[in-house]
Amino acid sequence: MHARFAPVRDCFHDLLTSGRETGAGLTIFYDGQQVVDLVGGSRSGHRPDGETWLPETLVNVYSVGKPVAALCLLVLVDRGTVDLDAPVDRYWPEFRTPATVRQVLSHTAGLPAFPVPRPATAIADWALLTGDLATADPEWLPGSVAGEHAWTYGHLVGELVRRVDGRSVGRFLAEEIAGPWRLDLGFGLTEADQLRCADLRYGDPQWPARKLGEPGSLRARALGNPAGGLDLAVLNSPLWRGAEMPAVNLHATASSLARLYAGLLAGGVLDGVRLVSPELVAEATQVQYDGPDLVLDRPVQWTLGMQRESDGSWGMGGIGGSSAWADPERGYTFGYATAHLAEHDRVDELVEALHSVL
Incomplete structure (x- = not known):
C-alpha cells in the first residue's frame, strides 16, 4: 500500500479493533492505480474467531448492486438495442405502467414496492415477481417524482435485459461485464461461489426494525x-445467495467494486x-431527477x-453500510463491502x- 494512504489503513484497523466493524474489505483506486486494498475481520458471523476474511471473500452488498444491474441494461442501450426513451412495453408487452426505460433506471417509474x-x-x-410488477398500478404518475425502487429495481431492469437479450441479468453480468473486466461479483451465485460468502450479521439487533420504518409506510x-430481505436466516441461506434479486443481492468483493x-471513471x-x-x-452519470425521494424521505x-452527490461523485450505498462510487473531481474510486449491518x-x-491525504 502507498505510504501516503496510511491514515486510511489506520482508520480501517481502528474500526476493526473497536468492534464497530467485524468483517469487511476496502479498496481505493487513485489516478487509475490501486492504492489501498485491505481486508479484515471474520467471514463467519457466529464467533469472532470465525474464518478469516480473505481477498476473495464475497459479501451481499445490498443496493450497491443497483448500478451494476443498471449497467447491464446500459450496455444494451450503448449497443443500440434499447432506447432510453422508449416505453417499457415496447420490450415487455405485458407491462402496464406507462413508464419509459429512462424512468425505470432513474427510480421515477412509480413501482417502488412489489404489489402482492x-x-x-x-x-x-x-x-412470479416480474409478473406481479407487469400488472401493478403505479403509485404515482411515472416521471413526476422519485422513490427508490428498493427491492423492485433489479426485476424491472433485469426483465428488460432478459426480454431484449434472452439471458438473465445474472448471466448477462457474468458474460458481458464481470468476465471482460475481471470483476469478482455476481447475481445468483453458484454453489462453489456461495462457499466464499461472508455471513451477514447485525451490528445491533434493532437494525432491521429501524430500517423498515413505520409499519404500512411506503418504505x-x-x-x-x-x-x-432483512432476516439473517434468509440472507445467509443458499436460497438468497443462489437467487437473482438484483436490486439487493449482488455478492461482491470490495476490490471488484472499486475496479468497476x-x-x-476512465470512460x-x-x-x-x-x-x-x-x-x-x-x-x-447525468442527473435525471433532482428532488424529494418518497422512499428515502430526503432529497x-x-x-x-x-x-x-453535491461534490459531483456518483455511485451507491447499500443499506447496512457497504458503498461504492467514483469521485471525478478528486480522481478516485472507492469500494467498501461489509458483513456488519x-x-x-x-x-x-x-x-x-482519504480526503485528508489527497
Missing part, C-alpha cells in the same frame, strides 16, 4: 416484500478492455442507476481519512 405480499420463497421465483412496503468504478475502459462508450458513461439526485458512519470516517 409474497413469502421469502418468492425470492427465487423470477417469473416498509418497499423493503418488506418479499419477506426475509475505475473503468467507468468505459478498464485494462484496455472497452465495455461502453464515453458518451454512454456521460449520459449514465436525492438520481442518475441512470446511481445517486449523484449498521450505519454508514464507518465509510464517512474512512472518506475523511
